[in-house]
Amino acid sequence: MTKTSMTVNGKAVSAETEGRTLLSAYLREGLGLTGTHIGCDTSQCGACVVHVDGKAVKSCSVFAQDVEGADVTTIEGMANADGSLGTIQQAFQDHHGLQCGFCTPGMVMSSAALLAENPTPTEAEVRHYLEGNICRCTGYHNIVKAVMAASGQAVPAE
Amino acid sequence: MHSFELVKPKTLADAVAALADGAQALSGGQTLLPTMKQRLADPGTLVSLTGIPELQGVCQGDAGIIIGGATPHAVVAREAAKYYPGLAALAGQIGDPAVRNRGTIGGSIANNDPSACYPAAVLGSGATIVTNTREIAADDYFLGMFETALEEGEIVTAVKFPVPQKAAYAKFVQPASRFALVGAFVAQFADGVRVAITGASNNGVFRWPEAEAALSASFTPEALKGLTLPADDMIADLHGSAEYRAHLCGVMTKRAVMAAG
Amino acid sequence: MPKDGGIGDSTKRREDIRFLTGKGRYTDDINLRGQAYAYFLRSEVANGRINGIDAKAALAMPGVLAVLTGADFAGMGGNPAGWLINSRNGEPMKEPKRPVLAHGKVRHVGDAYAVVIAETYQQARDAAAAVEADITELPAVVDMAQALADSTNLVHDEIGTNQCFDWGWIEDNRAAVEEAFKNAPHVTTLELTNNRLVPNAMEPRASLADYDAGTGDYKLYTTSQNPHLHRLLIAAFVMGMPENKLTVIAPDVGGGFGSKIYHYGEEAAVLHAAKVLNRPVKWVAERSESFLSDAHGRDHVTKIELATTKDGQFLALRSETMANVGAYLSNFSTATPTFLHGTLMAGPYKTPLVYVNVKTVFTNTAPVDAYRGAGRPEATFSIERIIDKCARELGLDQAEIRRKNLLTPDQFPYTTPVGLVYDTGNYQATLDKMTELADLAGFEARRAESAKRGKLRGLGLSTWIEACGIAPSNLVGVLGARVGLFDAATVRVNATGNISVMTGAHSHGQGHETVFAQIVAEQLGIPATSVEIVHGDTSKIPFGMGSYGSRSLAVAGSAMTKAVDKIIAKGKKIAAHMLEASEDDIEFKDGNFSVAGTDKAKSFGEIAFSAYVPHNYPLESLEPGLEETAFYDPGNFTYPAGAYACEVEVDPDTGKVEIAAFTCADDFGNVMNPMIVNGQVHGGVGQGIGQALLENTSYDENGQLLTGSFMDYAMPRADDVPFYKVDHSCNTPCTHNPLGVKGCGEAGAIGSPPAVVNAVIDALHRGGHTHVSHINMPVSPARVWAAINSK
């Protein structure tokens, strides 16, 4: 066990790790940030997406020690400073972009990465960008709507 | 996952030294981590290549572009676009955005998954694989499914791509994994056309000489008319028969030519 | 206009706030002091004899606390099937024991036979590799037809056959149906499979068990759609303890779709381990384990026949189905292919004669049970595919053949030839609505445009019906259910006027916390924010059968409104006392109790407060407190129905199918929150498209699962589906529950698969590939290409 430090949601943190400690485990077990979810063991579902140095990564597929010192943002760091929902989070609520909520943290983090890269994506671009995030509940309709709405674009009424 | 020690050298020399004792390289981890979760790999020591500046980046060289061995797909997709759009577009089609932010060219071609995308670009461009000890021509590098010319402990430090006049990659995705069920990379150089196919063959990525000859004569989709590949050595699985894959090789090559314009 | 936050309002979901900020609390997010971790050893062979398990080396490894095997649980009871089905010859179904952990034999790849408990999960996994299991592999029974034909190779030796039962519905109709087929002017026949699916709720199954050595009480946090059902199964059937010694808590649950209805061995195993070790034990499935051990869905092989007149009037329908139950009977596995399938084979049509035969088959594969829609998607797929084929054979338009045979509004209540009574509906209305929304008139122009791009465009329809609101206890009892399927709610009005509603339904994505509060708020004329919905904890909730079968609102919601009615009645008593009036003169409206014809009134809050400060109550006639419980058992199923249209584009060079448009016009009865109802339909349609185009569960002949991860099992992704058009304006309220609701959770998954496949076949026909009459799901690119080139 060694101590591994990084910045998570703006705070300097550290926790004990082994070589095999995944970033996801570091966040969930080491720091108690259980908003980051684990939905698969083949790096495909995206429930675990967080930002590492501003980029979306699957935290289940990165070793904590390999990103020592990094600046990490998780779903817990996405609300506004006053605690109210951030723009993307609010759009997910407004457009019913979540049901069971399990894929949601990853969806929000991936959507945030998309909008940072491409502030007004087309419907097709949103769908394509979310290729690595699986949702079993929503049929994606309202997720795509929420992301487009968060970017200030018109969305279908239903 | 088996227990191991992770080391993160800052220079190539230190990485080479660390790998000397039977340790395994870790680049983006987008192949290695899922494998380790299944306990199919037990490396003892992992040597991370992600903290070594000399393995990073895309730059222009004398005879094309040079991509550092630990450069993530997303960086290639972004930064190679101005030099070699066909290659950048291929990198932008690998996996999903989060995978592209971690996965690297060196890891991809060291792994040489028969359904991976990069091998098609590397072979289709006639690139050169640079390692810590030598340079290997693409034609001598890919030796079959998951097999390459790399020796134990040898690191891919860079890949040098000559830049063709036109090139494009057409990928038909396997519906579950989104890897290539069949992917075709075509590149037109002044001295001829190269065609490399991934996803299809039991022997991994391969060149299609008949298509190359036909396209060298006329770089049009019509030139491929009537050309077929035998199904004998094609992969047959749940996602498609050997015949289907052989058929797709033709369709995807044609679409790559059309995309290359 | 619905009231803000009231019935019919698209109120935003309150639960979203916690889910969107990472504050949801799923089972794996809960940690108890001193908890140990479990890792299950699972069979690598489909069929094998366990000769011995040597755990010595594993026990010596760091952190290892215990290794338990099947032998440690041999004294416990079996995990039962909830429905007793009799064969046509009157014999009861075969019911082999399903033990907590495999003992003596392993029966499918993934069958758990031992569990290692250690201080950390990694230590448990490390030690598992050191457990030496001596298992002799036996030949596997995988193919259903072969399983029925071969009586020498058995999944369960003790029952002497691989057939669980051979069921006829309705057996007395069989002769008449056969006669009708003999004399029919036209008969259409189709053999099809309903592909096996892995539910893949995004949250894998998980359990955290706790034992209190002082009181002997167990507590289980688990991923359940129905904590009371879990408590009943674990306490009464498996572990043999009084129910009051076990609390089951289903906290936030990340989707279920049926797979989390059932009790699984891991749950009892960690409970027992918690007692043995006297410390909490946690287990969380890895996705690979979910693929191997969650109950799968569907897996029918069916021959269906439709007898008609030359102009397409349905005369009779019959089907023969082999349904896979896998290696063990899961809790609903015997009901799904029978009473949730056979009873629906009349569809929304006037077909006068129907007969259904179902043989259920044991195989060395994971258990198969109800998955979103459960039986009804299988029925709908068979019916809607055969109608499509029939229309093509007779040269009839797909909408016309349906319209001609749909029941008409004047026929309700309608007794079907397969034993159900449809209370109400208007199937023409939804068909018309869909025709308009999907712009069927403009299809030809769209087809021509697709053709210009080299794509074959096709149109597929499906007019479906389901029976849901799974309850009427008397009815399901007649049909073999071993439990009642009513539901319950307690409404507790606190002294300060806010309300806790304890409901027996469980929300794992459906938004009950919001919708149920809307209903109570509307009934009581108070703001929805004053109402809190409590679910998922057997220690807080009187009783409940949970959420599945689109039953939450129709059954548990009705119980809740009944309890609120009782609150209002009690409130009137209190008001009468406070206002010194007769109880009969008290009116309740908009949150106020008033004396009719006067301006004397008390607000709901005043009544509530008084109930808890009963200083001058006439205690012989008025009890203090304001809390009521109601149990509700409906008189019938509910019958949602709808009409779906799918347009696809097929790429003839690759066989790839793209969904170009999908339109749903549904009748769910009254709608409480349109936003949530739309979301349910979207999700169901997404899963239906997944079944139709992508999802394939494949075992090889040795019983190895070939599609054991997302690498090979294709889940629908955002770019596999379009924006859907959904509508539920054509509603005929349910006639027998207080809210007039029918249920919407499964609709999308029921109606969509045949619409997709019909569209693909239509595209191929229009494209000149008229030799293709059917393609089995998933209609993958490879299959479409092979079908096109099969001439």
Ligand SMILES: Cc1cc2nc3c(=O)[nH]c(=O)nc-3n(C[C@H](O)[C@H](O)[C@H](O)COP(=O)(O)OP(=O)(O)OC[C@H]3O[C@@H](n4cnc5c(N)ncnc54)[C@H](O)[C@@H]3O)c2cc1C
């Ligand atoms: C969800 C998902 C989808 C994907 N989709 C695609 C796809 O569509 N197409 C595609 O091509 N790939 C796909 N991949 C694979 C991805 O591109 C990987 O990033 C890549 O194959 C491996 O690169 P890596 O840097 O992650 O390597 P790692 O996983 O770190 O390593 C892979 C192997 O290469 C060795 N290695 C790594 N770097 C070097 C080096 N510089 N020199 C020598 N040996 C080295 C390692 O020891 C290991 O054996 C996908 C992966 C995931 C998780």
Ligand code: FES
């Ligand atoms: S948990 Fe990370 S991709 Fe599934």
Ligand code: FES
């Ligand atoms: S909301 Fe349940 S998986 Fe997406």
